[in-house]
Amino acid sequence: MGYDLKMRVWRGDQSGGELGDYTVEVSEGEVVLDAIHRLQATQAGDLAVRWNCKAGKCGSCSAEVNGKPRLMCMTRLSDFEPEETITVTPMRTFPVIRDLVTDVSFNYEKAKELPSVELGPRDADGKRRMMQVDVERGQEFRKCIECFLCQNTCHVVRDHEENKPAFSGPRFFLRYAELDMHPLDTRDRRAAAQDAAGLGLCNITKCCTEVCPENIKITDNAIIPMKERVVDRKFDPLVWLGNKIGVRNKDDDGRTEL
Amino acid sequence: MASTTGPQLAGGVQGPTRAQIDAKTLRTDRWWLAPATTFVVFSAFVVYATWRAFADSNYFVDPYLSPFYSPCLGDCVKGSSDFGTPFGGFPLSAALIVLIFPLGFRMSCYYYRKAYYRAFWLSPPACAVAEPHGSYSGETRFPLVFQNVHRWFWYAAIVVAAILTYDTALTFREADGGHVGLGSLIFVANIVLIWLYTLSCHSCRHIVGGRLRHFSKHPVRYRMWTFVSKLNAHHPSFAWYSLFSVAIADLYVMLLANGTISETRFF
Incomplete structure (x- = not known):
């Protein structure tokens, strides 16, 4: 059964x-993306919105719904009361291009800075052979769809633009972890x-x-x-002592520090 | 149309390139409830624990020694020092000698850090709610860079938990044989929660196996890591429950010691 949904949608650009x-x-x-599409089709033909798969797998329709970073295509209208007004804005961490579309190139620049795998x-x-048990751990990280909602919600850059040059953000810490756990990689990251x-900037508040x-x-x-x-390498006295007397984690042997 | 154009701040969500929206958050749910609850409960615990730690009284009734004072290494009341009194001349409360270890463990705990950064420092108060601070350096500088010593405190926490286990065993002992009282059960519940909290620690998870790159070469450590990982998923719950249990254990001893209540014996 249909109903009339009240929406507030941010319209504008950097000016x-x-x-x-x-x-x-x-x-x-x-879902919210359906409502946005109907709005675009019937009332606001020039509304800018980025989307693609409508299945929560492409990571394109990231936005903020009632202030919460969400994928519009995965946010069901049934999660809200029918009389509730739904507010949709672009992600508030990245430069806005127009309406709901932001410039997420910050993330692509950070991806370029990340040292790739070196087998x-x-x-x-x-x-090349890897044991399944060694591969499984990193597979969770491969589920990332690069919607950049984590980057958007991280207060280190959301609330502090000046931290952007020094901070890669959670999406890329995920990649650092994946590669550092990679059984065949030869780099020590x-x-x-x-x-x-900028891992030290993270204060693990879990957003x-x-x-x-x-x-x-x-x-x-x-x-x-x-x-x-990082603590293993820099701050643990027992690891330091172990290295001095030859009792150490041989799992890192053969890796080159970056 | 509701105008959202307003004065722009230098950075953050109201920076010049961001979508111009005056509100620091547009969240409509009760995002403030979790940090407010954390603030109230942690503050209450800190006030209670500080009072009890400095009180230097009513911490021992045979066979119960308050976990705040264990091991009692200072100028302790008779019968409460199972490990001697190497700090016998310490002028302040004996609790202050040992509390640094559990306090440091909890203060540097990854879960507690999340909780108090949100609740006390509002950094951030909740997800997608702008924080009030003009600058932010995270855990890169003094004093917060010292959060990296968490595992040092974990090493100490293992010793503390072992000592509290010994104390708990002693609660079943009596001069003329065995004894099970309400206090014994409280102490058992407390030590179980303390161990669960200690073993579910993120540093523990790393030390037992998480640091490895080849689980396949270390099957025993992999099994330990798998076990600790399961516990680790409940680390926040254990952090809260053990906080309550240690306070309740201390409160029970205090009420026994000052005569407010008498021991409930089961046999």
Whole structure:
């Protein structure tokens, strides 16, 4: 059964903008992106919105719905009361281009800065082998769809523009962790994660985990393990002592520090 | 149309390139409830624990020694020092000698950090709610860079938990045989929660196996990591429950010691 949904949608660009009030006819089972599309089709033909798969897998329709960073295509209207006004704005951490579309190139620049995987030599038969148990841990991180909601909600850059040059953000800490746990990678990224990527700026308040539409445990499984790996290298007296007397973690042998 | 154009601040969500929206958050849910609750409960615990730690009285009734004072290494009342009194001349409360270890463990805990950064420092108060601070350096500088010593306190926390386990065992002992009282059960519940909190720690998870890159070469450590990972998912709950249990254990001892209540014996 359909009903009239009251919406407020941010319209504008970097020169200014405002929340426009709209009433949109919606149907049972629809999501916020459906309402935005109907608004675009019937009342606001010039409304700019980025979207693609409508299935929560492409990461394009990231926005803020009633102030919460969400994928519009995965936010059901049934989660709200029919009489409730739904406010939709662009992500508030990135420069706005127009209406609901933001410039997320900050993330692409950070991706370029991240040292890629460097595999060791192949086995004698020309193949590379990894045990399943060693691969499984990083597979959770491969679920990332790069919607950048975690980057958007992270207060380190959301509330402090000046931190952007020094801080890669949770999405890339995820990548650092994935590569540092990679059984065949030959690089040691611990110092780079702390220094170049700004891992120390993270105060583990877990908002990245709260907003992740893929339910990746970013903080518990990636950021904190990376912080602990940094502690191994820089702050643990027992590890330091172990290295001095030859009792150490041989798992890092053969890796080159970046 | 509701205008959202307003004076722009230098950075943050009201920076010049961001979508111009005056409100620091547009969240409509009760986002303030969780940090407010944390603030009230943690503050109440800090006030209670500070009062009890400085009180230097009513912390021992045979066979119960308050966990705030264990091990009692200072100028302690007779019968409460199972590990001697190496700090016998310490002029202040004996609790102050040992409390630094559990206090440091909890203050540097990854869960507590999240909780108090949100509730006390509002950094951020909740997700997508702008924080009030003009600048932010995270845990890169003094004093917060010292949060990295968490595992040092974890090493100490293992010792503390072992000592509290010993104390708990002693609560079943009596001069003329065995004894089970309400206090014994409170102490058992407390030590179970203390161990669950200590073993579910993120540093523990890392040390037992998380630091490895090849689980396949360390099957025992992989199993330990898997077990601790399961506990770790409940670390916040254990942090809260053990906070309550340690306060309740201390309160029970205090009420026994000052005569407010008498021991409930089961046999």
